[in-house]
Amino acid sequence: MENGMVLNPDGSANAEFGTEPDIFAELTYEDYLKYLEWEKNNPETKGLVNPYDTVVNKVLEIINRRLTG
Numbered sequence: 001m002e003n004g005m006v007l008n009p010d011g012s013a014n015a016e017f018g019t020e021p022d023i024f025a026e027l028t029y030e031d032y033l034k035y036l037e038w039e040k041n042n043p044e045t046k047g048l049v050n051p052y053d054t055v056v057n058k059v060l061e062i063i064n065r066r067l068t069g
Contacts, residue, residue: 025058 010024027035034052042050051057 023058023062025055027054 010026031052031054035050038050038052039046
């Protein structure tokens with residue numbers, strides 16, 4: 001059992017379980033702006049595909065790393 005409060009690498013607290021996430025994908029402000037621009041210029045793909053989706057890109061990167069070793 002941990003003594004005191006456990007902090008995640010980003011400084012946030014997880015007092016209930018004292019654990020940190022296995023994967024942390026953070027959307028940058030620049031990615032957010034690119035994401036919005038893509039949605040604006042490609043309405044036919046809205047909600048389906050966006051090359052600036054940080055979380056999806058992180059998941060694909062992890063899958064690719066595991067498949068290619």
